[in-house]
Amino acid sequence: MIKDGKQKIWADYQKEIPDDHWYYVRSCIRQNFFPASEKMFLEITRNVLGKDIYETPHHTTCGGIAYHADTIPQETAMTMIARQFALMTEAGYENYCPSCITSFGNYVETLETWREFPELEAKIRENLWKACKREFNKPKYLAHTSDLIYHWRDEIRKKAKHLLINKETGEPLRIVEHIGCHYSKMFPHKGVGGAEYPYVLAGMVESWGGQVIDYPERRHCCGFGFRQYLVKANRGYSVSNTHKKFESMEPYKPDAIITNCPGCPYFLDRWQYVIAEQTGKTYGENGYGIPVFTYEEIAGLVLGYDPWDLGLQLHQVAVEPLLNKMGVEYDPKAKYLGLNKEDLMRPEMPNSIKCC
Amino acid sequence: MIDFGFTLSKSSTVDLTTLDRSRYDQLIKLVPTARMCMNCGSCGATCTVGEYKGMSVRKVLYGIQRGEDVKAMLSSCMLCGKCTMVCPRGINTRNLILNLCKIYD
């Protein structure tokens, strides 16, 4: 691997990311899968970095799941997006940052489609007006929330309590970065680092002391694939694709996986359990899986937040091996205590994959 | 093992690095002209049993290079030789089939 070559490409795919004043929209599913991640994003950006991040309870889904599951037409999805933009306009913001990769992809696709077909934009404006009497300005800057963390990665590094370094050996931790397909595969110039060698997560890992792993199936989808998972008959394809990725990354012995998409960490995490139960195979050390994180969770760990406040107890694959390597202090007994310190009870342990 | 109602599906990818091509290599030694196939498909188009069994020497020859099961096609060949007649590269297709029938297991 020639590092210079990659850097040349990364230099070609840089996008302008304003330093402050962002209108923030949440993901539909992340709040359920990894409930602390979005909270941590707001916590870090507002309280640690002191940025102005605006959020309104009036925003809805972008329609992405329905759009990608072929249940609503593109115009409907665009009208929903138009409403989101109207909310941003009404709040007085012009920088728009969605938390979801599919949303980000949809926003990019919508804006690019409007640029190519202005008559469609006019039609959507009309639709929106007919539906809810709202008007909107298109965002001046559109960035995914991982773009923002990437943008502020060095500021986070400065405040870091832990680094992605093995405490015992002093070696950088080997981190697999997995980018959501909708981040830049459709519009390479809209993602940091482009489509082939995206830099957004790699930049964070490098900045925080880790070592990025580039393995053959790096580009491959996590296996979610919307319809592949949503239709049970297709679910075998979904898990097979995840399996393919793990088989490919296995020889590199990764310490953790960092992701920036709502679906990816979920499927990379949960399918490890399914694969283990179906084939008996686990991919981490000593019968454990490879822990999978959102970039917010990793940022939280780097900044020294308590792992249980980051919601890491909700992961299927135990995160403790990574915490131990990083030297993060945690109370194993507190893992299953609620915010009110009440015992939430321990979940049933799987047969084939070791969990703490 | 837990039944989830779905299982890992088998990959359809041909992995040339790990694929066992010994059968093809063996065939090439016996019928060197088989290397010259350019996949024009004349053999399959003229094949006497092609219309019943989908037989095509091209598919057989390509299939064994890609780990496909070509036994059904092979077993339907009547050796009539039309494919030999039409092959523009002069591949000895009958010899190819007969030898494959011998070494295929």
Add this chain to the structure above:
Amino acid sequence: MIDRIPSGFHPFVIPFLVGMAFVLLYCGFALLRIIHQLSWQDRKKFFLSLITPTTIYKNIRDIFANCLLHIPLWKRNKLFGYMHSSIAFGWFMLIVLGHLEVILFVPGRINLFYYPIFFNYFVAEADETIRGSLLFFLMDFFLLIVMSGIAMAMFRRIKNHVFGVKRMARPTFLNLVGLYSLWAIFPLRWLAESFTAHISGGSFMTIPANWLFRQFLGNELNMLPTWWAYSFALCIFMCVLPFTRYMHIPAEMLLIPMRNAGLKVRNSRKGFAKVEVFACPNCGVCIDACPMTVDNGNVKDCTVYLTRQLRRNNEERIQEISDKCLLCGKCEALCQVGVEGPGLRILERARRDYAVPFTYPATDKAIESRKVLYFAGCMTHLTPSIGRSVEAILKKAGVDFTWLDPQGGLCCGRPMFTAGRIAEAKSIVANMERLILESGCDTLLVSCPICYKMFRENYNLPGVQVTNYIPFINELIDSHKIRVEKSDICYVYHDPCELGRGCGMYNEPRQLLGRSAGIAESAHNREESICCGGSLGSLSLDFAQRENMTKAALNDLYTSNADAVATACPLCLATFARYADRPVKDIAEIVNNQII
């Protein structure tokens, strides 16, 4: 005549006796083994034939004509024929006359096996009798005949083509030993008899030699050594005989009665096949006959080498030779002893094991019920002019017919058969038989000679007459259903292997062609016709290797100076058309164009 040696024995006969004992034991044992290997039906047939007067007569006639007089060789080339009959018949006569001498002059010694062979040593001339001088004359005469044959054989080693055979099989070491010992036997006998002639008497060959040798050599000293040498030459010849081509001498004498008994080759390694293999005299006629040997290529794949390798059990070479052959049948047609080169090869092919079984690709063809069912065959679908012409002729003649294979897709099974997959071919045949019989036709009309041979020999179609299109069209003309006029174009007719040698049809195509066009003949025609090189018989010959064969066959056709080439086989048509410098047409097409 006086019996000169009281004991009637001299040690120099021992080598001869050893050789004789060895060869008799060997052949006797081989005979028993071969008879044992026959199926009981064949064995019964064989033994019965040996006591049936007609076959006895046939056997004697054939053995005399073939083994001694070599009549077929005379037909091929007079010098070649003389060379063989002089040695074989001359030697035979020497043996017969030798016995006669013993019976006449020293009847008490007839029980001594070696006496007739070394007669002149053991006797002394008492008084001249007319009887004796005639016999002595005959003995010397036949010795001269044999020696002239030997001299020709020696000359042949230098100038082969004079004998009408361009190439011989490369002799093995033992064959050379046999050859040289054979060459040595008769000059040595002549020398021995010459040295002894002043005692035993002799005739025009030996007496003058005796006189001549006396002038500068002396006879007494040389007498015994030459008798020893003669005996040794005989011993060597007989000891190597079972391992050389000279095994054909005893083998052919068994082959002829076995063939006359109606035995067929059933297994290429046992019984009758063994006899055929040993009967091959390695004469090399098949090398020149073989279309594959053009430009001296593939010589080692001719039938003479097949028999040689079969004797050696060299599996690799046997397979190679068996797979390569075009099965054109010319070697068999020209073979003096009738070695079935193609048949042996098909049986060899049948010995192979196939991991993939054959399954008949089921067809759901429904055939219309008509009087005549026309089967074009696979190859005709690649040469549609034939099928179209036959169809047009049938229509013009008002024949009630339909196609058995209008869109192709049916094979007669002949290619599978020649590939040696006999059981598989039978399953094709069974399916085709059902289809043909279900159609309810009277006549199965076949235009492809490959299919025709298969239908003739391997199908059982009760109530259905299988006919080739050539006699069928001839019949249409004879019965005035169609009329043809003669065109100005002169065609040379190429006899397709499967139609000519395969089905014996030589005259009918010429008759039909002659009715519609001019006819010329090429240098090699009828049973000597040269295969077009496209034959499906060969399994391993590649396209590139066949090119020269086709060109050679065409060049032979061009010797006729005809305007165009006519043939009666789709495979020949397609193969010739690839390289021909003049039009190549099927007879059906020619006839169809000349219908008025």
Add this chain to the structure above:
Amino acid sequence: MKQNIVIIGGGIAGLEAAKQIHNLGYQTFLVEKSDHLGGHVASWHRLFPDMIATKPLIKDMISAIKGVTVFLETQVNDVEGVREGYRLSLSNGINITAQAVLVASGFQLFEAQRKEEYGYGIYDHVITNADLEAWMNGNKDQRIPAAPKAIGFVHCVGSRDLKAGNSQCSKVCCMTAIKQAIEMKERFPNAEVYCFYMDLRLFGKKYEDFYINAQRDFGIHFVRGRVSEVSETIDGRLQVKAEDTLIGRPLKVQLDTLVLMSGMCCNPLIQKLAEQARLEIDSDGFLKSRDNITNIIESGREGIFFAGACTGTKTVPETVAEARAAALSIHNYLLQND
């Protein structure tokens, strides 16, 4: 007065035309932007179909233009139509008034790094056809291992690729790939060699024979499918993915070297030249000839002629033939104008 003729571009078209024009008795100027003559061909190792070595070929071509004024490392700054013809101001400060101008500016090799998915410049063992020729010319290249077990060739890199901005077929790459595949197989007989192609376009003299040789005598594997992505395995090999379109299944293979057949693209300089000399650009982006069938060497403007790959992708013999034809056309044009 001797008439001046300026040839822009010192590749094989420029060299051949310079020789012919000079021999016809004109004052000939050859302007070359690089520091050497011979263009792309000069850096090639051998040429198909007869495997002629290029070095002596180019040497002969250069020695044949004695008497021609050659300006190396020189570009045309401006072209101006004047009464006598065209006035060219060169970057070396010299101005020439020419009665005729021959554009022989050639092509540009596609920059393989633009096909990011192939990882040229990123993966350790990905090279281009030009790199391989340089290596065969004796240049050291770490990217080619000492004993490769598997070598791949990707046809149509940047050619027939609308997204790369090149709809044209680069014409020679199929043949070059087969040539190079054979050369690699000769050097590394134990290596498996794969050619990934979309169509094999082997139109020229003896090209198909080359293909047959590659199959029959060298056992080179032809895979009909375009490589979609390349990645690096843990042991530093390359994993290549394509669809085997002849069997309709995805295919992957690990290679030790991957050679990208960078195609011929428009030379970007012709854009500038076209503006200066008011020449038209054809719909494929190359210079537009008077017509593409009988008059490929004449531009739309009097006195400006074309030869070689400035009007489209060309083979070496086509280019040389065009150069000679252009020399004759210029000669006839000048005779007519006298």
